[in-house]
Amino acid sequence: MKKCSLCHGEFEVSIDEVDFLKKINFKFGDKTVAFLEPTQCPDCRNMIRTSHRNEQYLYQRKSDLSGKQLISLYDPLSSRGKNYTVYSQSEWHGDSWDSTVYGRDFDFSRSFFEQFYELNDAVPKMALIAVGNENSDFTTGTGYCKNCYLINSSEYCEDCYYGKLLQSCHDSVDCSYLYDSERCYECFSCRKCYGCVHVYYSQNCSDCFFSENLNGCKNCFLCTNLNNKEYYFMNQTLDKKEYQCRVEEFMGSYSNFKKASEILKKLRCERIHKYSNITNSENCTGDFIIGSRNCHNCYDMNDSEDCRNVWLGVQVKDVYDCSNMYIKPELNYQVMGTIETFHVAFSLYIFHSQNVLYSEQIHHSKDLFGCVGMKNKQYCILNKQYPKEEYSRMVERIVEHMVETGEWSQFFPPQYSPHGYNESLASEYYPLSKQVVTSRGWHWHEDRTQAAYQGEHYPISDNIKAVPEDIIQHILECEKAKKLYKIIPHELRFYKSMKVPIPRLCPDERHKNRMLLRNPRHLWGRKCAKCQSNIQTTYAPDRSEMVLCGECYLGEVY
Template structure:
């Protein structure tokens, strides 16, 4: 049997029942690929954040964030992206060290700015109040203005914070790592995404505090985990799934404290190494050795997994690749009890907790949970009109994917070239390091 959800709830985590690939959390709901987070809802690919909703790639201490992506040390902010050390800011992109800024891009150490223009405290408060961000209409207006405004400002070809000799995007405190995305503390590694503290490793999707791992999905706290899925705290383990605290195992499933085991059967040390060698020879002859489990064995259809958000494919492309496509995605429709949600969060009472809402985009039904409602009230944020899935999809569309293209700097006259996660057909203005620095400082 397989675990329905892979988390450490009731062991390392407390009150985090509906979480997946998750550890060391407290009071979290619907969070995926995250650890050491508290009071979070609908958060993924994150660590060390508190009181945060509908956000992703938050890989540093943060608190009170809403609809935000790739931020560090931000507090009480909403819709802030690729930013650090912000307090009480909203709708900001690549800002740092700012307080009370709204609709700003590429700002450093500013206070009371709107669309990069300096105002007095009184002027700032007056304009901000005019936008009525506590209403759905006001928030949507700000969102539209923000999305247009950020396209008029150049951005850096790749987003690195404290990195040396790296290629990729959304990377912090890393060195000598290539093709690494949305990761912190990567060292001497290649082809990683969504990781936290990974050393001397290649080809990993998710994983933390590990070394010398290869071709794996979440080999957390492991060393030499090769071709493994959800294999935590293990050493010298190959082609295994859901094993914990095991060493010297091959082809095992759901073992705990396993040792010298093959297909879950324990051998003596000598027998283990003899048999392992024999199996590897056999796999080499069949062309299987050195490759990850084939995708066709995934228990999930491609379009119902996160893969389709990271590497989107059409139905035909999925089927032509020999993968499974799910026509009937799990969803509830037609049970709506409330269609017209009041515009202003202040006009909504906790009666909304008893209502079934309907996503304005896909018509899927969804609910507001008590903690989520308290969060919206506390930060004066309107109730979302879209379901969890549409919100996640929208967030993915605002960030770069885990691929790079070789491109030229778009500043007139500059001949610099670089590897960037911005595909050539994207609308953003992409600058090299030099041109970007001149623009910002």
């Protein structure tokens, strides 16, 4: 057992991990460069990676190229953000600038991270992390989306608003972890659903409301743990007409939606829970794994194999200790945010590239070390171009230098993150107090936003039927955070067509409420509540839910 250098807890480096470190090594000339075994536990490794990712907080600032107003991940008033050069996506991808202009020699009298972040601060940044989108300027961590607004970590979506991790979805609002679905509202961890409202952990369902853990169901309201049922209300069958009358009593009314939510909370506590959501998979541990094999301590994985400690992956192969990996990344280690990459390590936001080390924001490139903001480049170090042979010799020397300084095989330190820890994805899964964050030398973002609107309070009708079209012209105040928010035209049309009331919380608070539904990404040992067999589960042993092993769960629910 090893002791984590950050949290000081014990952790084990498995034989599989040792073998993977041999497989992922890089070859420069005749010399093979290997990575050292990790010094932090898997949770701390993930926390360090995700401290560099901001998904929720956007800021207004000017493009440093055109002077136009834009929306950015980087706060222009923060200690780090104010020093950045920021371009819009189209400007960044344009031909008016060249990242090699910022190239520099490596100084062997100084640390690598110090030099890398001097370069990082100088190279223009893309305002938002996005690839191939259309009319989706207010999204980040997105690819190939159209007509989307305030979504993140999503691909191939259209007409979606206020969401996280939407994959191939259409016309959906306020959803998270939604796959291949359409016309859904406030749904969480659902797949192949249509016309569903406040439905969680369900698949292949249509026209269901305030329900959880349904499979192949239609027209169900306030139901849990059902399979292939129709016209069920609180797990009791009704005829079609009676069902429709009962449901219509709730639709459109904010007060009645609140009542339904409270009933569902009670049903959630009472229902049986499966130890893990692993489907059509072989030899996997973690949660929310589908169509995968040999994936251990992995979460939100689809069609992947031979992975360990991966948080969110789609078609991933031979990847260890990575987060937000999409569209066939292979042989990656300690990477955050990729699309279609091969042989990449210790890097951030790499797209359609290969053989990349210790780099950030790289597109369609290969054979890079310590580079930032590169497009269609090869054989560069700190953004400086080298001949192939000299590139290999220099990388060998830099690796030896990093071994001496203790930087080799370490991820970018959180103190260099462009975001405050409380802005980062890490804070959602590993919340820390301001005191702890600052004591570690990491940044804390001070929220300077205040409700400056002094106009008349806009009264929101209880039922969506009575809400006038002019609500889109008014500013609303969040009932919880007191932040200001607005209803946009498409959003209002969606609410009226779906018969759902106007939300009383701002988008950020709605997101936080959905994330409370998700278990920690951590495995505990626990016993099945029925047969007492040992299970690995994201339900901590001190939690009160009835958690069953896979075999007992099937016997109870199916």
